[in-house]
Amino acid sequence: MTSNATIKETIKETIKESIHVALAGNPNCGKTTLFNALTGAHLKVANWPGVTVEKKEGTAVYQDIPITLTDTPGIYSLTSYTIEEQITRQCLMDEEIDAIINIVDASSLERNLYLTMQLLELGKPVILALNMMDIVEERGLEIDLHRLPEMLGDIPVIPISAIKKKGLDILLHAILHHYANEPHEFVIDYGPLIESKIDKLSVIMSARYPTHSLVRWHAVKLLEDDEAVKSDHPVRITDIVNKSYEKEIIQAKYAYIESVINEVILYQDKVKKSTDRADHILTSPYFGVPIFLAIMGLIFFFTFTIGDWLKGYFEVLLEVLTGAVNNLLAAMPVSDWLVSLIVDGIISGVGAILTFIPNLAILFLALAILEDSGYMARVAYVMDGIMGKAGLSGKAFLPMILGFGCTVPAIMAVRSLESERDRRRTMIIIPFMSCSAKLPVYVLFSGMFFGEYAGLAAFSMYILGVACAVLIAKALHILGKNKDNESLLIELPEYKRPNFRTIRIFVGDKLRHYLTKAGTVIFAVSIVIWLLLNFGPGGMVSNPADSYGAVIGRALVPLLKPAGLGMWQIAIALISGISAKEVVVSSFIVLFGANGQMNTTGSMIDQIRLIAPDFGALNAYAMMVFCLLYVPCAAAVGTIWKESGSTRFTVGLMVFQVAFAWLAAVLVYQVGSLFL
Amino acid sequence: MTLFEGIKDQEYEVRSLYIEEKTSRRLQALGLNDGTRVKVLNRKKNGAMIIAVRGTRLALGRRILNGIEIIPLPEINDSETVSMKSAERR
Numbered sequence: 001m002t003s004n005a006t007i008k009e010t011i012k013e014t015i016k017e018s019i020h021v022a023l024a025g026n027p028n029c030g031k032t033t034l035f036n037a038l039t040g041a042h043l044k045v046a047n048w049p050g051v052t053v054e055k056k057e058g059t060a061v062y063q064d065i066p067i068t069l070t071d072t073p074g075i076y077s078l079t080s081y082t083i084e085e086q087i088t089r090q091c092l093m094d095e096e097i098d099a100i101i102n103i104v105d106a107s108s109l110e111r112n113l114y115l116t117m118q119l120l121e122l123g124k125p126v127i128l129a130l131n132m133m134d135i136v137e138e139r140g141l142e143i144d145l146h147r148l149p150e151m152l153g154d155i156p157v158i159p160i161s162a163i164k165k166k167g168l169d170i171l172l173h174a175i176l177h178h179y180a181n182e183p184h185e186f187v188i189d190y191g192p193l194i195e196s197k198i199d200k201l202s203v204i205m206s207a208r209y210p211t212h213s214l215v216r217w218h219a220v221k222l223l224e225d226d227e228a229v230k231s232d233h234p235v236r237i238t239d240i241v242n243k244s245y246e247k248e249i250i251q252a253k254y255a256y257i258e259s260v261i262n263e264v265i266l267y268q269d270k271v272k273k274s275t276d277r278a279d280h281i282l283t284s285p286y287f288g289v290p291i292f293l294a295i296m297g298l299i300f301f302f303t304f305t306i307g308d309w310l311k312g313y314f315e316v317l318l319e320v321l322t323g324a325v326n327n328l329l330a331a332m333p334v335s336d337w338l339v340s341l342i343v344d345g346i347i348s349g350v351g352a353i354l355t356f357i358p359n360l361a362i363l364f365l366a367l368a369i370l371e372d373s374g375y376m377a378r379v380a381y382v383m384d385g386i387m388g389k390a391g392l393s394g395k396a397f398l399p400m401i402l403g404f405g406c407t408v409p410a411i412m413a414v415r416s417l418e419s420e421r422d423r424r425r426t427m428i429i430i431p432f433m434s435c436s437a438k439l440p441v442y443v444l445f446s447g448m449f450f451g452e453y454a455g456l457a458a459f460s461m462y463i464l465g466v467a468c469a470v471l472i473a474k475a476l477h478i479l480g481k482n483k484d485n486e487s488l489l490i491e492l493p494e495y496k497r498p499n500f501r502t503i504r505i506f507v508g509d510k511l512r513h514y515l516t517k518a519g520t521v522i523f524a525v526s527i528v529i530w531l532l533l534n535f536g537p538g539g540m541v542s543n544p545a546d547s548y549g550a551v552i553g554r555a556l557v558p559l560l561k562p563a564g565l566g567m568w569q570i571a572i573a574l575i576s577g578i579s580a581k582e583v584v585v586s587s588f589i590v591l592f593g594a595n596g597q598m599n600t601t602g603s604m605i606d607q608i609r610l611i612a613p614d615f616g617a618l619n620a621y622a623m624m625v626f627c628l629l630y631v632p633c634a635a636a637v638g639t640i641w642k643e644s645g646s647t648r649f650t651v652g653l654m655v656f657q658v659a660f661a662w663l664a665a666v667l668v669y670q671v672g673s674l675f676l
Numbered sequence: 677m678t679l680f681e682g683i684k685d686q687e688y689e690v691r692s693l694y695i696e697e698k699t700s701r702r703l704q705a706l707g708l709n710d711g712t713r714v715k716v717l718n719r720k721k722n723g724a725m726i727i728a729v730r731g732t733r734l735a736l737g738r739r740i741l742n743g744i745e746i747i748p749l750p751e752i753n754d755s756e757t758v759s760m761k762s763a764e765r766r
Contacts, residue, residue: 077705081698110730111707250704251711254730261731275733276717285720381735384724393737394724418698488724488737489702 018059018066019179022097024088024119026112027074028493029105030131033502034162035071038172062172070097076111078118079226079246083415086228092122099125099179101171106143106159107135107494110261117253120153120186121217125178128157129171134164135494144264151260153186163499187216190252197223200240208235224249275374275494282375288382295375299366300462304455307359308443314355322347337540341530349526349586353518356440356582360514361507363436367405368506372498376401377490384488390470391477393417393488396426400469403433404462405510407636410435411643422486425476427640428653429469431632434462436514437581441627444585448605449620457621461628468629468664521580529576529587544591563626563665564619564673567612574626580633618676622669629661677748680741682716682725688746689713695743703744706734713749 025031035041039058056071072091073084092100102119104112119126128149136143149157156174160167189195201219205212212218212233221229222237225244282291322343329339370376376398384394396417403410410430414423434442438461446457532549534540541547552575553568560566560574569591577584592607608615631637631654641650682688690712693700707730708714717733719725726735 076702079701079705081701108730108732111732114705114707246701247704247709251709254707254709254712279718279726279733283718283726285718288720377735381724381726384735384737385720385722388723388737394735484739486737487699487739487741488735489699489740490735491706492726492733492735 018068019098019175020068020070020096021099021101021175021179022070022072022092023101023103024072024092024115025074025103026076026105026115028491029074029103029112030162031071031074031103034101034103034129034131034160034168035069036505037162037165037168039069060172062169062176065176067172067175069101076115078115078122079224089228092119092124097124099127099175101127101129101175103129103131103162105132106130107132107141109143109265110257113257113260114250114253116152117188117257120155120183121188121220123183123214123217125181125183126155127171127174127178128152128155129162129167130157130159131162133159134161135496140267142266144266148260148264151263153183155183155186163501188252188256190220190249194223194245194248194252197240197245201235201237204235204237204240205233209233220249278495279378279492283378283381288378289386292379292382295370296462297459299363299370300459301455302366303359303363303439304443304458307362308447308454310358311355311443314358318347318351318355322351337534340534341527345526345530345590346523348589349529349583350518350523352586352589353440353522353582354515356443356585357511357514359439359443360436361511363439364405364507364510365503367401368503369498370401371506372496372502374493374495377492380488380490381492386470387473390473391480392422392425392473393486395488395490396422396473399426399430400433400466403430403435405436406513407431407433407435407632408639411636411639414643417486418489419486421480424644424649425473427644428476428656429472431636431640431653431657432465432469432472432629434465434628435581435632435636436510437517437633438627440582440585441577442624444588445620445624449617457624461624464625465628468660472660517580517582522583522586525576525579525583526586526590529572529590532572533591559662562670563662564615564622564669565626565665567608567615569611570623574630577627578631578634580635581627584627616676618669618672621672622665625668626661626665629657629664631657631661677746678742679714679716679725679727679736679744679746680738682714682719682727682741682746684716684719687713687715687749689749691745691747693744695740699740700743703740706730706732708734708744714746 023031023035035056035058038060041056041058058069058071060067060069070091072088075082075085075088077085078089078092079085091097100119100122102116104116106112116126116128130143130145133143145157145159149155156178158167158171158174160171162168190198198216198219201222202215205215205218218229218233222235223241223244224246225241281287325347326339326343329342370379379401380394380398382394383397387394387397396414398416399410399413402413407430410433411427414426414430417423417426439458442458442461443454446454450457529549532552533544533547536547537551538546544550549572550568553571556571556575557566557568560571565571569588573584573587573591576587589604592604612619632640637650637654640653641647644650679688679690690708690710692710693703693708695703703709712729715728717726717728722738724735724737725741726733
């Protein structure tokens with residue numbers, strides 16, 4: 001028997017520096033989960049296709065040997081039509097990559113094996129990781145694990161559960177054993193016509209590029225009329241390849257897969273799938289939309305009711321902390337301005353942001369459950385009709401829902417849309433979604449001015465945001481030249497019980513991000529705001545009305561007046577909010593909660609009314625509307641700029657958003673004034 | 677007939693794809709090709725549809741559905757049809 005030590009020795013002798021392995025697989029088959037499980041990383045996972053858009057690297061260590069893993073975007077095929085396919089193909093063919101782990105969703109083996117067929121043709125060692133075997137079992141199916149590798153050219157086939165972290169050591173073990181092996185040649189017979197063409201092309205290729213190691217693969221790609229291959233290794237082939245044989249090649253692969261499936265999957269048709277039953281109701285033409293609206297309503301109900309209840313405790317905690325720090329500083333020989341900076345500037349500003357953690361945790365939790373259960377992808381189908389009226393496919397609705405969490409990943413998710421036109425349009429409307437950073441703004445203002453209707457007022461912002469988004473999309477559709485709708489095309493995963501670990505990672509990640517923001521951007525802006533309010537043209541001022549902040553703010557007052565927001569403090573809060581939307585709240589509290597007293601809602605209203613006696617619910621609502629619609633935070637603008645690749649588009653969008661927000665807020669205030 | 681005219685819970689065989697190249701390539705990679713069997717799982721009156729193809733579910737929009745030509749399959753036991761079809765091909 002070989003001991004572990006000897007295995008290690010033999011492997012270490014042959015090893016380069018570290019083994020480099022790429023993970024490849026269809027979208028939504030668990031690549032990122034496996035990557036996280038192997039490397040201990042915390043990449044985000046979602047149960048809908050298209051989450052990984054860039055490749056990411058991490059390291060797993062097995063028996064003291066480092067294995068570098070590269071996560072690639074999910075793809076269905078190795079052609080070069082989409083960005084994801086191009087990235088993945090380049091990555092897999094890189095000489096650095098010693099072996100490929102092909103992770104497949106065992107519960108939809110037939111479709112997953114199509115990519116496997118193509119990976120096998122690449123001539124690198126392939127290790128097949130059969131994920132989601134639990135679902136296969138739950139459905140009452142069985143997979144013949146002896147016959148499957150036989151039919152795939154004797155590659156190692158290892159059942160794993162990425163979520164439950166089962167079978168991972170065996171997988172790593174297989175990498176150590178197989179990465180250096182010359183793979184068995186795996187050849188699909190494409191039939192006499194294509195095979196004869198492959199032979200002729202191989203001869204030409206070998207003559208033209210004598211060192212080329214992937215001649216057969218290359219010939220097949222030439223027959224598929226693959227643009228990338230044609231430009232990489234140009235050869236004159238017009239007499240052999242007079243049309244694209246892609247369809248025939250695909251058919252041959254699927255015909256082979258069909259024979260594999262018929263041999264290796266047992267009890268295929270016995271099972272009545274629970275997903276079908278759930279879909280019967282959840283995607284029903286009558287109940288689909290109402291159920292979706294009810295789910296979203298419920299999520300926001302919990303966010304505002306339970307969230308606010310918990311928030312109360314956080315506020316008490318903050319008050320105790322402020323009091324303690326105040327006392328501590330008073331007992332020390334610290335100058336008054338420093339006490340003011342710490343208590344009024346930093347603790348008020350940053351602390352206020354921290355009290356919203358319960359609301360956000362509930363919202364993130366709900367979004368995570370929606371994604372992980374598999375429902376999110378259905379939303380694209382359910383909303384397809386409504387989005388279709390606005391000229392977008394239902395798929396564009398997914399980034400919009402992500403926008404409830406954060407605009408930055410939402411903008412990045414736009415990449416999964418097929419056409420440039422749809423990508424741009426969706427980017428335009430995503431900032432109208434109420435991201436989690438806007439939530440504190442709603443909670444603060446509706447809490448102060450709407451009493452028992454606070455939750456409703458806050459929820460109305462979410463509806464209004466979606467309505468504006470759909471309206472703008474509709475307007476763009478009417479104004480646009482090309483009236484052809486991009487048609488919906490999305491894969492719907494099986495429903496599954498949400499996984500605790502996946503959800504914990506998702507929620508933890510988001511909250512960590514929020515806390516980091518509170519500790520950096522909001523911390524810094526709170527100090528800047530404090531400086532702006534305590535210094536003026538004549539040095540340090542005792543009355544904020546003489547400060548630089550007031551000077552800047554007053555210049556904008558005439559503009560904000562028609563929206564019922566004609567106070568310099570509001571102007572400052574809104575400007576500072578461009579750094580991050582929560583800053584509107586922290587600035588507001590620094591601005592109105594000054595004088596060392598803690599900012600209970602009542603005293604804030606008093607402070608506001610000292611300056612603007614008429615400031616009431618309508619003004620607050622106009623404020624919320626403006627915050628909902630105006631420029632997204634700096635990070636989001638940066639992402640839009642990066643993703644659109646156009647400064648003109650980005651600047652134009654920002655100008656449009658400010659103008660639109662201003663118009664909407666003015667409309668709300670002016671029309672509202674007629675009735676109230 | 678096109679898949680758009682498909683009826684819920686009915687099975688069909690794809691004859692041909694008449695969709696722009698980019699989309700038909702994606703459909704082919706997903707396993708929806710000439711000769712593939714599909715089953716309509718759910719549909720809206722005048723729009724999108726959920727179909728079962730090769731063990732997975734796809735939601736497709738109206739324009740794509742209109743470009744997929746199909747013929748209805750008689751209702752026989754699933755496994756029989758598969759083996760019959762592969763036999764034919766060979």
